[in-house]
Amino acid sequence: MRTAIVLFTRDLRVRDNPALHAAVAAADRVVPLFVADPGLRVHPHRQRFLAECLADLRESLRQRGGDLVVRRGDPVAEAVKLARQVGAFGIAASADVSVYARRRERRLTDACAAEGISLRLHPGVxxxxxxxxxxxxxxxxxxxxxxxxxxxxxxxxRERAATPRTIALPDGVTGADPLTVLGPVPAANPQAARGGExxxxxxxxxxxxxxxxxxxxxxxxxxxxxxxxxxxxxxxxxxxxxxxxxxxxxxxxxxxxxxxxxxxxxFGDLPSKAYRTGAVEDWRTDEHALDAWREGQTGIPIVDAGMRQLAAEGFMHNRARMITASYLTKQLGLDWRDGAAHFMHLLTDADVANNFGNWQWIAGTGNDTKPYRRFNPLRQAERFDPDGDYVRRYIPELAGVEGKAVHRPWLLSGGLLGTVDYAKPLIDPPQ
Structure with missing residues (x-):
């Protein structure tokens, strides 16, 4: 009987999964595998979401007669080791684009060739x-x-891959509770999304x-x-x-x-180097301003609301992402790499391609055909949060300020701002 391994990476689903479909079609027995790489730093937001994704995936596999093997270590070494243990003729996985993913694919290709194991990479990301x-x-x-x-x-x-009805495991192979490998995860913020297919x-x-x-x-x-x-x-x-x-x-x-x-x-250097040839990068250094931006204490309510949403939920509305990123780079003049790294650390949806591509677009170093474009945060706030509800949702200090006045608290008369503990603007606010 032929045995194959499916190495799950960024394809934690059973529906329309070309790698899983191909393995089930080519083999009598299939071992689904996920390897947690300790070399990848995972924020609690993402660790919790990942654990929920894996638990959901395992349940789907078990409903079809299979299970999910979860291990911790080098994905290449663990996949090849398991292939030896079960006598697998091949490994199926989804192709990906980051430098880390492509390096992993090259290493897996070499390791499989040395062991006489077939490797097939499939679309789907x-x-x-x-x-x-x-x-x-x-x-x-x-x-x-x-x-x-x-x-x-x-x-x-491409044609969508059929969902396997049954998945047969080799004798002696059992799955594992993802939490036994990933370790305990923090409780979710009530507003945080729950992971899983x-x-x-x-x-x-x-x-x-x-x-x-x-x-x-x-x-x-x-x-x-x-x-x-x-x-x-x-x-x-x-x-x-x-x-x-x-x-x-x-x-x-x-x-x-x-x-x-x-x-x-x-362009694998997208996370670290300017994409646009000739891009001017004259960023200034100001750790105080950078920390204030990270903490949602810039004194610009729409910016601070976005940053606090990110910290609380591991998510930020896309319009707020553009406003906060533009403020860091175009108003404060700070390096987009620092902002992108902060987003990458906290976002549950942190994606190398989208995160760094969008940050470079905003900073004027990337694919924007108008590199000197900037977003006025106050005009953006008045257009996309006209009554200030988004700001009040995330900045309780300003909960008592009514209407769009919440976007310009430094203009409040009667000393109202003096009664709340809210940051003063780091720099003169744009008009």
Missing amino acids: TIVEPGAVRPSTGGDHYKVFTPYWRAWQQVTP AEALRRLKSFDPSGYADQHDDLPGDATSRLSSYLHFGCVSPQAVASTVENEAFVRQLCWRDFYHQVLHS
Whole structure:
């Protein structure tokens, strides 16, 4: 009887999982494996979400007769070790684009070749694979989004992989409770998302995209899908999301995700080096200002609200992400790398391609065709949080300030601001 291993990475689902589907189709027995790499620092937000994803995945596998083997260590060494133990002829995994993921794939390729084990990498992390479309003018990837969007729309999507009905384990192989390997996880903030494929599908089913184009920037309304964390961990495939929602404004956001994945695939230094040739980087150093920004104490309410949402929930509304990032780089003049690292540390949906791609876009060092663009945080606040509800939700010090006056507390008359313990602006507020 033939045995194969499925190495789960950022594809923690049983539905539309090409790697799992291929392994089940090619082998009589399949061993699902997840390896927690101790070399990757995981914030409690993400550790809790990951544990919930793995517990949900394990339950889905067990319902089909399988189980999830969870180990801690080097993913390559553990996968090859398990393959030897069960006599597996091959390993299936999903291809990815980060430097870490591609290094892991190269090491796994070499290790499998040395052991005489077949390795197959499958699509599924993006809708259109990096390199599937290339500009007619030359180059290995698109540097500007709009022409990529036009080319992306012309690609015929792959067929969605069937969900396996049964998964047979080799004799003697048993799964494990993810918490026995990951260790205890902190209690979730009541507003934090719960991980797992079942929750991803519930959110996808309940999401109404009809008003998305007009409402997705509404900060207090929070009319976004909240699917970003599930896409990052692969609890739902982006292709399944696109085919279910069928709303152009929303699908365009999925295309942005693919866009940055193809950028990172070709420019692995995206997290550390300016993407745009000739970008001017004259960042100043101010640890006090950087700490104030991280802590949501800049004195600009819309910025502080976003940063406090991030700290409390491991999530930040996308419009707030742009406002807070622009304030750090364009108003405070601080290095985008420090801001991106802070987001990467706290976000549950922290994705190398999207996080660093978007930060470089905001900072003017990346793919923005208008690198000197800046967001005025006060005008943004008055447009996307007109009554101040988003600010009051995350800044209790300003709960007693009514209406849009909450966005400019330094202008309050009667000494009201003096009665609350709220930070004064770090720099003169923009007008």
